[in-house]
Amino acid sequence: VRIPSRVDKPGSSPVKQFNQENLLPAPLVLPSIHELDLFRCFQPVLIHIQMLWELMLLGEPIVVMAPSPTVSSEMVLALTSCLAPLRYCCDYRPYFTIHDSEFKEYTTRTQAPPNIVVGVTNPFFIKTLQHWPHVLRVGELRMSGDLPKQVKVKKLAKLKTLDTKPGIYTSYKTFLHKDKTLIKRLLKGIQRKRPSEVQSALLRRHLLELTQSFIIPLEHYIASLMPLQRAITPWKNPPQIRPFRQEDFMKTLEHAGPQLTCVLKGDWLGLYRRFFKSPNFDGWYRQRHKEMTQKLEALHLEAICEANIVAWMKDKSEVEIVDLVLKLREKLVRARCQHLPVKEETLQRVGLYIETIIGSLPEDLQTVLHHH
Structure with missing residues (x-):
């Protein structure tokens, strides 16, 4: 067992392995030790999965009221996982009690509730969190041979x-229509006694595809803000990434939405506009x-490596050359500290360049x- 480090990405394999591990397959970094049974968690709210996905996407404050800490925790974790591969950037408390330090902050009516999903079991919260915009009240999660009664x-x-x-106690109106085909497929699965893990996989894939459909246009647009590679020259600072303009993005949706x-x-469009205001x-x-x-x-470092440094130095003053040394050193340190996507060979070449210049x-x- 290898404890993942900060640089590991969930669902990926670490790049570096120790020599004695070379014969073993690269370990997979799991986002969580506990794999949730998504279908079981969402059973009573399947017909509202669209609404819950939107509320999570928009980072809305949600209270989950459950009969036990287990149900509360599972429902909160199921909700936070339904945005994958998009990271849920708000806070969440799978099991919140009156003894938690934020109790006063969350129950006060003098300010809007924070962007957080809170799981509770104490009936006292029904009164104290009444001002929250979205409250999901669920009973015990039971697996049965039929679709459980939908809330x-x-x-x-x-x-x-x-x-x-x-x-679901809310006045929220969904931006998107319900996906009736998903419900039909899950219903068919129940009738055919399909295993819960298969149903969960169906549900997870549906949510994944939904999130990807939403996020892909954003990914395409933000990629277009990157300066062209030919604009990156070795002896000038790298060009700036162009600013994200919401209206420009909205115009792309007609053809690439x-x-x-x-x-x-x-x-x-309305969903995107609301999303822009969210912590996510x-x-x-x-x-x-x-x-x-x-x-x-990284591209700038590569451009420096490919440049003719001796030719550049010919007509430069000592001050300019020393300045370059200091800048290159700073770049090297940053590249190593921030784990920039640069080959080790490139970093070594920059190191040699520095030595050449100093010489x-x-x-x-x-x-x-x-000595500096």
């Missing part, structure tokens, strides 16, 4: 302190921007730079 969407005003029936990969109809968009954009910046850095300088400067 209804109800108005928040109907959330009573005592004897609150299972349901989710409709190309998803049959679901609805107000996709912010998290996705920051991550992509960071990756693109690192890619630019061309007067001895006193060489001494200073070697």
Whole structure:
């Protein structure tokens, strides 16, 4: 067993292996030790899976009221996992109690609830979290031979302190229409006594494809903001990534929108507009921007390696040459610290370049730079 490190990505295999492990297959990094039975978790809300997916995508505050910590935790984790491969960037508490330090913050009515999914079991929360916009009340999760009774969407005003029936208490109106074919397929699976893990796989694939249909246009657009490789020259700072303009992105949807990969109809534009205001968009954009910046850095290092450094140095002053040494050193450190996507060979060549440049300088400067 190998504990994953910070640089490992869920669902991927680590690149580096120890010598004694070379004969073994590369270990797979699991996002979680516990693989959720998604179908069992979502059984009572299958017909509302579209709504729940949208609420999670938009990072809406949700309370899950359950009869036990197990059900509460499983439902919260199922909800947070339904956006894969998009990372859920909001907070979530699978089991929240009145003793938690944020209790006051979450129950106060003087400010809007935070972007978080909270799982609770204490009936006391029905009253204290009544002001939250979305409350999912579920009963015990039981597997049966038939589709369990589906909870209804109800108005928040109907959330009573005592004897609150299972349901989704919200005034949220979905942007997209329900996918009736998914429900039919799952129903058929129940009738044919299909194993729960197969049903879960169907459900997971549906959610995955839905998320991908939503995210692919964003990925295409953000990729177009990357400067062209020919614009990257060795002796100038790499060009800037162009800013993400929401309206420009919206214009691309007519020809390259989710409709190309998803049959679901609805107000996709409205969904994107709401998504732009969510922490999930912010998290996705920051991550992509960071990756693109690192890619630019890597391409710049490669451009430096391919340049004729001796020719560049001919008409340069000592100040300019020393400045280049310091900048290249800084780039090397950054490349190693940030694990930039650069070949080790490239980094070694940059190191040799630095030595070559220092070697061309007067001895006193060489001494200073070697000790710097």
